[in-house]
Amino acid sequence: MENQERKKRVFSGIQPSGDLTLGSYMGAIKNWVAMQDEYDCVYCIVDMHAITVRQNPADLRRRALEQLAQYLACGLDPEKSILFVQSHVPQHAELGWILGCYTQFGELSRMTQFKQKSQQHADNITAGLFTYPVLMAADILLYQADFVPVGEDQRQHVELCRDIAQRFNGVYSDTFVLPEAFIPRVDQGARVMSLGNPLNKMSKSDPEGCVNLMDPPEVIQRKFKRAVTDSETSVRYDKENKPGVSNLLTIYCAATGKSLEEAEAAFAGQGYGVFKPAVGDAVIELLRPIREEAARLMKDKAHLESVYREGAQRAGRVAQRTLDKVHRKVGFIAR
Numbered sequence: 001m002e003n004q005e006r007k008k009r010v011f012s013g014i015q016p017s018g019d020l021t022l023g024s025y026m027g028a029i030k031n032w033v034a035m036q037d038e039y040d041c042v043y044c045i046v047d048m049h050a051i052t053v054r055q056n057p058a059d060l061r062r063r064a065l066e067q068l069a070q071y072l073a074c075g076l077d078p079e080k081s082i083l084f085v086q087s088h089v090p091q092h093a094e095l096g097w098i099l100g101c102y103t104q105f106g107e108l109s110r111m112t113q114f115k116q117k118s119q120q121h122a123d124n125i126t127a128g129l130f131t132y133p134v135l136m137a138a139d140i141l142l143y144q145a146d147f148v149p150v151g152e153d154q155r156q157h158v159e160l161c162r163d164i165a166q167r168f169n170g171v172y173s174d175t176f177v178l179p180e181a182f183i184p185r186v187d188q189g190a191r192v193m194s195l196g197n198p199l200n201k202m203s204k205s206d207p208e209g210c211v212n213l214m215d216p217p218e219v220i221q222r223k224f225k226r227a228v229t230d231s232e233t234s235v236r237y238d239k240e241n242k243p244g245v246s247n248l249l250t251i252y253c254a255a256t257g258k259s260l261e262e263a264e265a266a267f268a269g270q271g272y273g274v275f276k277p278a279v280g281d282a283v284i285e286l287l288r289p290i291r292e293e294a295a296r297l298m299k300d301k302a303h304l305e306s307v308y309r310e311g312a313q314r315a316g317r318v319a320q321r322t323l324d325k326v327h328r329k330v331g332f333i334a335r
């Protein structure tokens with residue numbers, strides 16, 4: 001018990017803003033699963049982040065539940081980790097407000113994701129979209145997380161979270177643990193790019209370029225056969241000049257556990273007509289057990305409910321300890 005309490009803590013979450021993709025699996029969930037034994041892990045379905053852009057309510061509810069089933073199917077274990085839904089633990093919103101008062105407008109204006117998303121949603125640039133990284137900082141700091149396993153695209157937000165925590169600690173004395181981003185290596189899927197446009201990351205909201213965890217084999221194979229490459233024929237990693245092929249190599253390596261050198265050697269002298277279906281096959285085999293188990297779990301709603309209810313209770317207890325401390329520090333009267 002003593003030892004367990006001294007384990008380093010991990011926090012991460014994914015928005016139910018679309019169906020989970022190969023990018024979310026390789027950039028995040030795969031690492032989450034691997035960290036469960038060594039760390040004290042807290043994993044979330046961040047539905048409050050999802051409403052920073054307009055969502056259809058019925059779809060949001062369905063996807064949040066499916067996401068939990070997919071978390072379990074990927075190997076997240078409620079006996080080892082805390083698994084919960086963000087909106088079930090109100091401390092996230094409460095700390096989010098407080099931290100917003102310790103975050104500069106200029107800092108938020110520099111966030112790359114905000115710049116990209118405000119272009120994508122030019123008709124609906126909400127305050128929530130702008131303050132998204134503050135809520136994310138609250139998510140992480142509430143649990144005093146040491147590590148945040150995320151894809152490369154989230155590094156900037158984790159750095160901002162550290163800056164906010166450091167500022168708060170500087171004003172009031174040590175309150176928050178300073179978290180570190182934990183990002184996979186390139187050949188383990190740090191950034192999986194879109195199959196349709198390998199200059200953009202693979203996103204849930206880009207159905208053309210993404211592979212979903214629940215896609216059946218024939219759909220996966222079709223998407224890989226259509227993946228954008230280049231006019232050469234050689235299979236080699238060169239991110240600058242061959243972004244499409246480099247992305248497929250990254251995916252192949254992350255799916256098979258091979259290194260980039262091994263993969264290049266395996267396809268030496270073979271054209272894209274052999275390479276692309278081979279990547280498709282590797283991904284089909286990777287995702288097959290996940291898809292089958294998630295489909296089975298979706299039929300057991302009572303089990304899913306008990307997992308997220310229990311998770312919210314456990315998360316709420318940890319979160320409240322931090323929030324009480326923060327209330328005292330900033331000068332709120334104790335309840």
Ligand code: AQP
Nearest residue numbers: 014015017023024027028150151191192202203204205
């Ligand atoms: N393409 C990717 N490559 C590597 N890692 C990725 N992640 C997401 N896409 C890739 C990582 O998975 C987690 C998912 O985070 P999220 O869904 O909460 O946020 P996101 O990055 O905004 O995801 P999407 O798919 O791009 O969603 P939409 O389309 O709604 O904006 C994070 O750890 C992320 O790094």
